[in-house]
Amino acid sequence: MAPIDMKAETAAIEALNKQWGDAATAHDLDAVVALYATDGSLVWPGEPAHHGTAAITAAWKGMFGSLAGLALHFTSERIVISDAGDLASDFGKVAMGYDADTGRVEVVAKYLVVWRKEAGTWKVLYDAY
Secondary structure, three states, rough: OOOOHHHHHHHHHHHHHHHEEHHHHHHHOOHHOOOOEEEEEEEEEOOOOOOOOHHHHHHHHHHHOEEEEEEEEEEEEEEEOOOOOOEEEEEEEEEEEEEEOOOEEEEEEEEEEEEEOOEEEEEEEEOOO
């Protein structure tokens, strides 16, 4: 087995975080959901956990429908790749903005994402903030 290029894997996850934020900001539901593993889980504050593609799709559709002008930007603070190169933990901050009746709301929250490599591509296995 070839050694894992930790720098390259970290850079790949950082690039996916940018892609994720851009897709969410564009309200591109298909692109956002495509980042998740089919058996992935999404755990957002104040909501039940969402497991699998259908539930994750519904959760993001609800987020897009309820938060006008949603914009997301992920900043990784620590990415740890497993020795086998098939799992990674990604801890950081997400800057989230949206339009409310009272004006623009800007929030910064912590997140923890577990990525799993599937057929050479990183997919979100667990998404929590």
